[in-house]
Amino acid sequence: MxxxxxxxxxxxxxxxxxxxxxxxxxxxxxxxxxxxxxxxxxxxxxxxxxxxxxxxxxxxxxxxxxxxxxxxxxxxxxxxxxxxxxxxxxxxxxxxxxxxxxxxxxxxxxxxxxxxxxxxxxxxxxxxxxxxxxxxxxxxxxxxxxxxxxxxxxxxxxxxxxxxxxxxxxxxVLRGAQGYAKVGVRNAMVIAIASACVIVDEDCRDVRIALGSVAPTIIRCPDAERHAAANLDWDRGRATPGVAAEIGERAAADARPIDDHRSTAAYRSRAVALLVGRLVRRGFPDA
Ligand SMILES: Cc1cc2nc3c(=O)[nH]c(=O)nc-3n(C[C@H](O)[C@H](O)[C@H](O)COP(=O)(O)OP(=O)(O)OC[C@H]3O[C@@H](n4cnc5c(N)ncnc54)[C@H](O)[C@@H]3O)c2cc1C
CATH class of the missing domain: 3.30.465.10 (Uridine Diphospho-n-acetylenolpyruvylglucosamine Reductase; domain 3)
Incomplete structure (x- = not known):
């Protein structure tokens, strides 16, 4: 060799x-x-x-x-x-x-x-x-x-x-909150069962959302992104819990998860909805 x-x-x-x-x-x-x-x-x-x-x-x-x-x-x-x-x-x-x-x-x-x-x-x-x-x-x-x-x-x-x-x-290099979160079967040394990234671009007033482990490859969530851009309170940097949760639900609707040895499709959908909602709330705390 x-x-x-x-x-x-x-x-x-x-x-x-x-x-x-x-x-x-x-x-x-x-x-x-x-x-x-x-x-x-x-x-x-x-x-x-x-x-x-x-x-x-x-x-x-x-x-x-x-x-x-x-x-x-x-x-x-x-x-x-x-x-x-x-x-x-x-x-x-x-x-x-x-x-x-x-x-x-x-x-x-x-x-x-x-x-x-x-x-x-x-x-x-x-x-x-x-x-x-x-x-x-x-x-x-x-x-x-x-x-x-x-x-x-x-x-x-x-x-x-x-x-x-x-x-x-x-x-x-963007101005605005950004975060990544994943769910696995334990807290460390773990392959993601579901993962999400939320990036806020304050200058363009847009939000980019991507998901892992819920489709054959990484996906973006255009409907959730549009909903976020239109409904977040950009002037005050705030969001109601309802808006954050809705963005999470819309992101989950874009996912195409499967059942496999690590998890079920239903659990993955629920997980990405919660992860996205939490990441949005982290960037835009409660109004
Ligand atoms: C115990 C353990 C835990 C892990 N945990 C995680 C985790 O939590 N999250 C996660 O995402 N991954 C995890 N991994 C997977 C792995 O660590 C990552 O995917 C890592 O980024 C691979 O990088 P590497 O440099 O080691 O790649 P390598 O193993 O050296 O290569 C990986 C592949 O990339 C190709 N390659 C590498 N560099 C180039 C290049 N410059 N151009 C073209 N081809 C290239 C190689 O040919 C090979 O096909 C884990 C792995 C182990 C062993």
Missing amino acids: AVVIPIDLDAAMRAASAAPDALILAGGTDVMVEVNAGQRRRALDSDTVIVLDRVRELRRWSHDPERRTVTLGAGVTYTELMTEPLASLLPALAEASRTVGSPQIRNAGTIGGNLATCSPAGDTLPVLAALDADVHLASLNGERTLPVGQFMLGVKTTALTRGELIVGVTAP
């Missing part, structure tokens, strides 16, 4: 182009579970492993105060997302990161790995969807940028093509 350890993006892209079926390894927190569970044939499907954790461009992040955006390299870890100043720039992403696994998983696991795995329960994904983030991809054939909603195609299915790498993601 060849193990390629590039130290810059150009070398990583050349390696991925030379071995388009190579196993791409970032933090390994999804890959090694699959290997241990025998979901990958032999130890690996390919005879080449490309290790990304030393690729310097992927480890960086930058803040552009004029454009009010943050660009995160794909190799930025959950622990880094929880650390200042990133935590204040993208608070919902920090909140989602705090719910991921254990300290060891948060130290190793990356945002690029979460995106590439594209589980409906991936904790950063509802936040990136609610932020309308852009995903940057690159291969030797060129670079392209996709809205995250076009990158995530279904259960563990993305728009990544052979030989292509996730380079990073750009998200807006």
Whole structure:
């Protein structure tokens, strides 16, 4: 087995182009579970492993105060997302990161790995969807940028093509409350049974709502978002409990949950209605 350890993006892209079926390894927190569970044939499907954790461009992040955006390299870890100043720039992403696994998983696991795995329960994904983030991809054939909603195609299915790498993601820095919450079978080290992100953009007076674990991939809730924009008391930053609950119910109506070994569709619907309602109330306390 060849193990390629590039130290810059150009070398990583050349390696991925030379071995388009190579196993791409970032933090390994999804890959090694699959290997241990025998979901990958032999130890690996390919005879080449490309290790990304030393690729310097992927480890960086930058803040552009004029454009009010943050660009995160794909190799930025959950622990880094929880650390200042990133935590204040993208608070919902920090909140989602705090719910991921254990300290060891948060130290190793990356945002690029979460995106590439594209589980409906991936904790950063509802936040990136609610932020309308852009995903940057690159291969030797060129670079392209996709809205995250076009990158995530279904259960563990993305728009990544052979030989292509996730380079990073750009998200807006917004003024307004934002939060992420999930429900699981216990309080820590848990995969979401249902999750929700609510992002308020005070400047545009709009609310973005995204849900996880209640459809084949992350979904936005346009009806609930429109209802929120029209019914929240923007001047006073308040909402009646009835308005918050209605926004939650409308979000749940957009969900397409299923029964599986973790939960039932009915429980998931109820959970997202409550999570969204609570997140709205957190940003817009009782009138
Ligand atoms: C004990 C445990 C608890 C966990 N808890 C949670 C949780 O609470 N919430 C949650 O969302 N996840 C959880 N996970 C899953 C995992 O930690 C995350 O999905 C993590 O973000 C994966 O990142 P990674 O860097 O480890 O990816 P890896 O395992 O290295 O890779 C994952 C996939 O992404 C591909 N990949 C990685 N980087 C790139 C790139 N730059 N370009 C193209 N492809 C790439 C790999 O080829 C692979 O297919 C948990 C895992 C474990 C083992």
